[in-house]
Amino acid sequence: MSESQESKRARRGRAAARRAAEAVAGRLIALSGWSAIALLTAIAAFLVTNAWKAASSPVAGLGRMLTGTSWYPTGTPPSFGFLAYVVATLRVTGVALVIAVPVGIGAAVYISEFANGRLKDLAKSVIEFMAAVPSVVYGLMGVYVVGPWVKAAFHMSSALTALSAGIVLSFMALPTIISISEDAMHSVPSALRQGSLALGNTRWQTTRKVVVPAASSGIFASVMLGLGRAIGETMVVLMVAGNSMELTWSLTTSARPLTAVIAGEMGEVVQGGLHYSALFVIGLTLFVVTFLVNLAADVVLERQRARWRR
Amino acid sequence: MRTWMTFGAVAVIVGGAIALAGCGPAPQGDKPAASGGSGGKAEFSGTLTVAGSDTMVNIAQAWAKEFMVENPNVQIAVKGGGSGTGITALINGQVDIANASREMKAEEKDRLKAKGDAAETKVARDGIAVIVNAANNVEALTKDQLGRIYRGEITNWKDVGGADQTIALISRDPSSGTYEYFKEAVVGKDKNYAKSAKLLPSTQAIVDEVKSNAGAIGYVGVGYESADIKVVAVDGVKASVATVVDGTYGLSRGLYMYTNGQPKDLAKAFIDWVLSAPGQKAVTDQGFVPVG
Numbered sequence: 001m002s003e004s005q006e007s008k009r010a011r012r013g014r015a016a017a018r019r020a021a022e023a024v025a026g027r028l029i030a031l032s033g034w035s036a037i038a039l040l041t042a043i044a045a046f047l048v049t050n051a052w053k054a055a056s057s058p059v060a061g062l063g064r065m066l067t068g069t070s071w072y073p074t075g076t077p078p079s080f081g082f083l084a085y086v087v088a089t090l091r092v093t094g095v096a097l098v099i100a101v102p103v104g105i106g107a108a109v110y111i112s113e114f115a116n117g118r119l120k121d122l123a124k125s126v127i128e129f130m131a132a133v134p135s136v137v138y139g140l141m142g143v144y145v146v147g148p149w150v151k152a153a154f155h156m157s158s159a160l161t162a163l164s165a166g167i168v169l170s171f172m173a174l175p176t177i178i179s180i181s182e183d184a185m186h187s188v189p190s191a192l193r194q195g196s197l198a199l200g201n202t203r204w205q206t207t208r209k210v211v212v213p214a215a216s217s218g219i220f221a222s223v224m225l226g227l228g229r230a231i232g233e234t235m236v237v238l239m240v241a242g243n244s245m246e247l248t249w250s251l252t253t254s255a256r257p258l259t260a261v262i263a264g265e266m267g268e269v270v271q272g273g274l275h276y277s278a279l280f281v282i283g284l285t286l287f288v289v290t291f292l293v294n295l296a297a298d299v300v301l302e303r304q305r306a307r308w309r310r
Numbered sequence: 311m312r313t314w315m316t317f318g319a320v321a322v323i324v325g326g327a328i329a330l331a332g333c334g335p336a337p338q339g340d341k342p343a344a345s346g347g348s349g350g351k352a353e354f355s356g357t358l359t360v361a362g363s364d365t366m367v368n369i370a371q372a373w374a375k376e377f378m379v380e381n382p383n384v385q386i387a388v389k390g391g392g393s394g395t396g397i398t399a400l401i402n403g404q405v406d407i408a409n410a411s412r413e414m415k416a417e418e419k420d421r422l423k424a425k426g427d428a429a430e431t432k433v434a435r436d437g438i439a440v441i442v443n444a445a446n447n448v449e450a451l452t453k454d455q456l457g458r459i460y461r462g463e464i465t466n467w468k469d470v471g472g473a474d475q476t477i478a479l480i481s482r483d484p485s486s487g488t489y490e491y492f493k494e495a496v497v498g499k500d501k502n503y504a505k506s507a508k509l510l511p512s513t514q515a516i517v518d519e520v521k522s523n524a525g526a527i528g529y530v531g532v533g534y535e536s537a538d539i540k541v542v543a544v545d546g547v548k549a550s551v552a553t554v555v556d557g558t559y560g561l562s563r564g565l566y567m568y569t570n571g572q573p574k575d576l577a578k579a580f581i582d583w584v585l586s587a588p589g590q591k592a593v594t595d596q597g598f599v600p601v602g
Contacts, residue, residue: 268394268485
């Protein structure tokens with residue numbers, strides 16, 4: 001039965017509508033992609049514009065800010081050296097990674113290679129949940145639970161130290177590291193595992209000698225992302241780390257990471273002033289560091305994906 | 311076809327709801343509508359935003375609550391954040407009244423001059439109590455010793471008559487009016503706090519740390535004293551409501567409300583109420599000192 005003129009026209013009309021819809025959808029998606037890039041560029045531009053005043057000021061000055069150890073923006077005369085705070089960020093993040101990396105990779109190995117179905121699902125859900133807990137809740141845990149425990153366990157005089165803050169931060173970096181490492185190990189082809197087992201390796205030997213090296217790029221990327229999370233965390237360090245200006249590598253002393261400086265002082269600065277701009281220099285430092293860490297993670301992840309693509 | 315229509319309808323509804331939420335009258339602030347005839351209390355209405363000093367946040371909330379009970383058509387929103395934060399918000403036009411536990415600095419008054427004039431009203435008085443851990447056996451310090459401790463020149467309790475223990479300096483953070491007042495009164499106007507001072511974000515955090523750290527010393531408003539911490543006498547006088555009222559306690563200060571220009575309408579009504587008998591009674595209930 002041949003088509004009538006009517007239904008032919010209708011069919012062509014629907015085809016045209018579908019093509020139009022696809023073109024529109026394609027443009028919208030492209031727009032979303034470009035707008036994400038535009039947003040990031042706008043943020044970078046915003047930071048640089050507002051940081052310019054302090055970075056080029058004779059009183060502050062970028063070099064002096066990065067190497068100076070006295071941060072007294074409301075003092076007479078004001079000084080804007082935040083080196084002590086950079087070291088504080090490193091201390092707190094260092095503790096977080098030293099705890100989160102072994103525990104996280106170990107947990108990922110267990111979930112990926114050794115856990116049975118039900119436990120695996122339960123573990124993955126719990127980890128996703130951990131990632132969703134608001135950071136201020138972790139802060140409260142740090143002040144009332146972890147801090148006093150650390151104080152008692154290490155016989156310290158104060159609960160507000162870099163160590164306490166680092167421990168709480170490790171709880172926050174753990175879900176990221178576990179999820180992404182587990183994904184990396186999961187994507188190692190089972191042919192590799194089976195080959196290794198066929199050659200006589202035990203499951204643990206297979207994991208240690210075949211799966212983990214094969215997934216190493218993804219694991220490295222997960223560590224980088226966990227590091228990014230720890231560097232950028234604000235509420236926890238503001239409440240738990242003690243916020244002092246001492247330039248020291250000691251873990252039993254208080255620390256004031258860069259994020260806590262911004263959070264603690266941004267509310268009281270007058271817009272456009274030198275102190276305001278100095279805080280933006282700190283923000284720009286954080287932005288650059290986090291950007292580089294994430295870039296490294298992306299490059300490594302891409303290599304991992306390319307290696308296993310058929 | 312039907313799914314497209316449903317999708318389109320949902321999109322229109324959601325978009326419309328969002329757009330309509332953005333419409334509506336801009337917040338007017340204080341426009342009291344006095345009702346009632348001659349005699350009888352005038353009832354006010356409108357909204358008021360108050361922000362600033364953490365020292366004053368509890369008393370400000372108590373004031374707001376009572377005032378709203380007496381004037382049900384009034385909405386008052388009170389926030390903390392520190393005196394510096396409140397004053398900045400006043401300068402930026404974001405709040406009607408800024409609570410401050412210190413006076414406005416000259417630069418802040420200049421910044422506000424561009425948009426108006428700072429009007430200061432003293433609404434209460436406060437004493438700054440110096441607190442130490444309950445196990446600390448130091449009973450008294452001179453203001454000079456206190457200054458040297460907070461500048462980092464004295465670092466061990468044994469140098470002021472206590473045990474051999476490192477002094478842990480606890481302070482508020484720079485957005486706090488209490489921090490600024492203490493800096494002027496004790497540390498020294500042109501000097502700085504020691505680098506080892508812990509800058510904690512709230513008075514409660516200071517109380518918590520002094521409670522649990524044997525070598526700690528901190529400063530809080532008299533209203534925050536509690537049984538688990540010890541108050542140290544400064545220049546022979548212990549901080550209390552009585553010693554602030556009779557002027558014998560050295561670290562006394564005023565608590566202020568600042569407005570952009572002389573307070574008018576609802577802001578004036580609120581501040582007048584705060585200065586009246588029920589407002590000042592709330593001051594005493596909270597542990598502060600009436601303006602006298």
